[in-house]
Amino acid sequence: YECPEERDHYPYWHDSPWHDVVIMTDRQDLCPFFQQESQNVHTKNQCRNTQACPQCVRYNNMKQCNEHKGNWVTIASHNVPAPECIQAPWSRVNHLGNGRFGQPNTYNWTLPFVAKKGANLDTALADLEGMPSRCVMRLRYNISTDDYNPWMVNASFNENNGQGIDSPVEQNPEVDIGAKQALRLAINTNQFNRVFQDRSHSFKLLPRPASLGKNLLWNLNVRGKRGNIVQTYPGTEYDFSPNSLHAAVGDCIHFHWTGSNTNPNNNDGQGKQGTDRSNIAVQEYVRGEGGRGVYKFGGKGAQGTTWTTADMEPGYEGYVPELAPTMADLPCPEGTIVHPHQFKQCASATCASPNPNGVGMATWIKRDAFITTNDRGETLKEWKPCPSGFRVDPAHDASCVSATCPPYVRRPMNSDFWSGAVIALMSEVGVEDELKYGGWGHSHPEHLDNVTFLGMNRSQLVTLATLNSVQLGGEMSELDDAGTYFDSPVHKVTKKGTYHYMCTRNNNFSNRSQKG
Numbered sequence: 001y002e003c004p005e006e007r008d009h010y011p012y013w014h015d016s017p018w019h020d021v022v023i024m025t026d027r028q029d030l031c032p033f034f035q036q037e038s039q040n041v042h043t044k045n046q047c048r049n050t051q052a053c054p055q056c057v058r059y060n061n062m063k064q065c066n067e068h069k070g071n072w073v074t075i076a077s078h079n080v081p082a083p084e085c086i087q088a089p090w091s092r093v094n095h096l097g098n099g100r101f102g103q104p105n106t107y108n109w110t111l112p113f114v115a116k117k118g119a120n121l122d123t124a125l126a127d128l129e130g131m132p133s134r135c136v137m138r139l140r141y142n143i144s145t146d147d148y149n150p151w152m153v154n155a156s157f158n159e160n161n162g163q164g165i166d167s168p169v170e171q172n173p174e175v176d177i178g179a180k181q182a183l184r185l186a187i188n189t190n191q192f193n194r195v196f197q198d199r200s201h202s203f204k205l206l207p208r209p210a211s212l213g214k215n216l217l218w219n220l221n222v223r224g225k226r227g228n229i230v231q232t233y234p235g236t237e238y239d240f241s242p243n244s245l246h247a248a249v250g251d252c253i254h255f256h257w258t259g260s261n262t263n264p265n266n267n268d269g270q271g272k273q274g275t276d277r278s279n280i281a282v283q284e285y286v287r288g289e290g291g292r293g294v295y296k297f298g299g300k301g302a303q304g305t306t307w308t309t310a311d312m313e314p315g316y317e318g319y320v321p322e323l324a325p326t327m328a329d330l331p332c333p334e335g336t337i338v339h340p341h342q343f344k345q346c347a348s349a350t351c352a353s354p355n356p357n358g359v360g361m362a363t364w365i366k367r368d369a370f371i372t373t374n375d376r377g378e379t380l381k382e383w384k385p386c387p388s389g390f391r392v393d394p395a396h397d398a399s400c401v402s403a404t405c406p407p408y409v410r411r412p413m414n415s416d417f418w419s420g421a422v423i424a425l426m427s428e429v430g431v432e433d434e435l436k437y438g439g440w441g442h443s444h445p446e447h448l449d450n451v452t453f454l455g456m457n458r459s460q461l462v463t464l465a466t467l468n469s470v471q472l473g474g475e476m477s478e479l480d481d482a483g484t485y486f487d488s489p490v491h492k493v494t495k496k497g498t499y500h501y502m503c504t505r506n507n508n509f510s511n512r513s514q515k516g
Helices: 004-008 028-037 062-067 420-428 431-437 458-466
Strands: 022-025 044-048 071-075 084-087 133-143 194-205 217-223 239-241 252-258 336-338 345-348 364-366 369-373 379-383 390-392 399-402 485-487
Touching (some): 044 062
Parallel strands (some): 022 084, 217 252
Antiparallel strands (some): 252 485
């Protein structure tokens, strides 16, 4: 059931069963109006028992209601606090709710408390006993426009040439911009100032276990569904939600999520076609002989040679960092140029004298070398000294630079100009650590003998990783025969640390990096 009038207008003039939680808007100057008109705190009216239709609720104003012999009835408010009203978070157009710094836009909602029926209204909230309640959460996404004033325009502005009324907007108009050719705009007037998405989701509230006391309780869920970014649109690929959770010792975490057996069968993903499943396994920390890499213990290459740094790791041979600029690199300062062989360095513009033959710059010349072959057939290179008037380029061993060229300066980066607040925010989402140490791109789970995740015992860790509490007994290497819903008992955090975890199933190229 959907009522277009109620769907497309807020605040709505009739009564409604919906309790408002939050309004996100660019018009914060209208927040007092939105909050005052919410039925959370404001009474509403209905027209009932009209002469033509005794059971209808038809007219939305007292004048027409009275003219049709109806009763203009007042409906009480919901008697709950007014909704929060905040600035709508910025998101890039057509990028599915992704906000600044690559993180999804979210709203931190404290779930409502529903007291048992018959509770004494004078009882303190902390002493009230909760009641299981089935609830529906509704999200409405409205498309606004500045092409006309939506607060002044109504049905009386509809096109009516008989009465000389011109609509402020037209369907696919051809616009004269002063050229000989008019330009047509793709405008669908049905899409102006309307709710583009009106979605509802059911859930159940359960009484808070007494064993939790007053400790803060966090939900850790999964968002998204099976498929690549095209197939999941307008949803998203898998991700944990929240992606980064900051909890304190003593806080409680509820791991639970919903999967599916009815995902479209052609969607990319691992495991049985049509199924959505998730799990949590802590990512490995060490690499090398104690794990799978170099950062702590080092390791041995394919030829048995020992390597102890990332530069020596097999697969990294010949790797040269920083070969090309990225979005993080800013232009070189005025009076300098980008170094021709090392883009992270800026050289004085005085170094940029052209060669007489018109090829390259005279400041930098190729450095000569002695090339020999030893008795094993290996080619050896030994650099020659630079000619008079030149010195070895400190940023590029294969070049000589004019001795008159001043020292280079480091090329500036975006992060050089971050404010303290931005740096703090970046640190919260791990960007600072990633810039220093590299991302947690490992896609291999740690052995449970080495895991100390939030102080959980081994049995709890096995349940998170293998879903054995909802296992149906079939093939489980890709979690196929687990139930669609996973609900772990609430866990109280007893150990401090930074933990990185992954889903072992949803980690291929098309459904990559379901990590938290």
